[in-house]
Amino acid sequence: MDGGRAADSAGRRSLLLLRVSHLLPHHPQVRLAEDQPCTGRRGHRRPADGLGGPRHSAVGHPSPGSRRRTLVRQAEEHWEDDVRRFHRMFRHSTDTELVVLVGNHDIGFHYEMDWFKLQRFEKVFNASSTRIVTKKGVNFLLVNSVALHGDGCPICQSVEKELIKLSRDLNCSLQNSQSGSRVMDSCEGSQLYPPTPPIMLQHYPLFRVSDAGCTGQDAAPPEDRHLLFREKYDVLSKEASQRLLQWFKPRLILSGHTHSGCEVLHDNKYPEISVPSFSWRNRNNPSFILASVSPGSYALSKCFLPEESTVIGVYCSAGACLLLLLLAHCLWMKGLLQCLSLCLLGKHKSL
Structure with missing residues (x-):
């Protein structure tokens, strides 16, 4: 959600939901030795020569290890510059809460993702990449969609485990509201949330074949709308999309990634809105969504820059x-x- 804001009058606070991805340039990804890509095993750091000094391949030439450390340092400087730029672009008053959604420009595509980049993101924005944010009785489900490839990688397993737990908590909250104060045995120990279906926020859209059915001034150009999307790259896979819909039955899905706007109705009951890019780098007419949300309804307005x-x-x-x-x-x-x-x-x- 590129700029949805819901007022919270009780605490005089408002909720500003943003996504980092595509606001920041995608710098080359550099991994630390012990943080291999998601699909690989964790590696081991090669020992240095002598008494721990740097390894040199020739006199006057830095070793591959020192060049690698230089690349890591440069990547970290790029990341810090991007974070500062992000906070300058989305500076906000103290009565506004900033909630950031993870995407592929933050932790890399699935084959680039590792624990180091994920934990770096979570540390900077002080939050888990998959969680529920509740405001005024409204549940916002934030999904790390980069980790939904279903290939059993360690990060994917961790995210799916958390999603299953959140799904159980939400379903138990709904069942508990219907059964009164009695807590079902299967829901023992679950965390209770307001008994309303969540609004699901994720970077990758749910599976769709193309943008052929998308219209509007922020839709993809007519010559690009019939290009077929690639599963697990442009959109989530069919399997991952169906699992999310079955687990959470969201009343609204907000996604991004494609740089263009689109409205889709999944299974004739789950509406999804792909929010176009907020940056001139990606399109001539960037926009964001202003949302007014209550436990029983929502209203969306698209605002163009x-x-x-x-x-x-x-x-x-x-x-x-x-x-x-x-x-x-x-x-x-x-x-x-x-x-x-x-x-x-x-x-x-x-x-």
């Missing part, structure tokens, strides 16, 4: 006008100087 082409046109027009004014001013000054010189010359001749 100025088009990049319009801003560039205004700058060019303003520059051209300034240039014309400067030229006119120079011509006027030149005429004034000529007039003064003639007047002075006439007076000199009369003397």
Whole structure:
């Protein structure tokens, strides 16, 4: 959700839901030795030569290990620069809570994802990548969709385990509200949430074949709408999408990743809205969604930023006008100087 805001009048706080991905450039991913990609096993750091000094392949040439440490340091500097830029772009008052949703530009695509990048993200934004945020009786389910490949990788197993637990908690909350104060045996020890279906927020959209059915001024260009999406890259797989729908039965799904807007109805009852990119880097007309949400209903408004082409046109027009004014001013000054010189010359001749 690129900019949904729900007022919380009880605590004079509001909820601002944002997604980091595609707001920040995708820098080359660098992994630490003990943090291999999600699909691989954890590796081991090679020992250094001698008494722990750096390994050198030739005199005057840094070893692969030192070059690698330099790349890691540069990657960390890029990450810190991006985080600072993000906070500058989305600076907010103290009565607004910032909630950030993880995407592939934060922890890499699935084959790039590792524990180091995931924990770095969670540490910076002080929150787990998969969790439920509850405000004024509304459950917002934040899903780490990068880890839903279903290939049994360690991070995928951890995320799926957490999703199963959250699904159980939500279902038990619904059952508990229907059965009164009596807690069912199968729900013993579960955490109770407001008994309402969640609003699901995730970076990758649920499975759809293409954007052929998408319309609107923020939809993909007509020539791109019939391009087939790749499962686990452009959209989630069919299996992962069906599991999420069966586990949570969300009343609304908000997603991103494709840079274009789209509205889809899954199984004729689960609406999904893909929010277009918020950045001029990805589209000419970026936008965000302003949401007003209650436990029983929601209303969405799409807010467009100025088009990049319009801003560039205004700058060019303003520059051209300034240039014309400067030229006119120079011509006027030149005429004034000529007039003064003639007047002075006439007076000199009369003397």
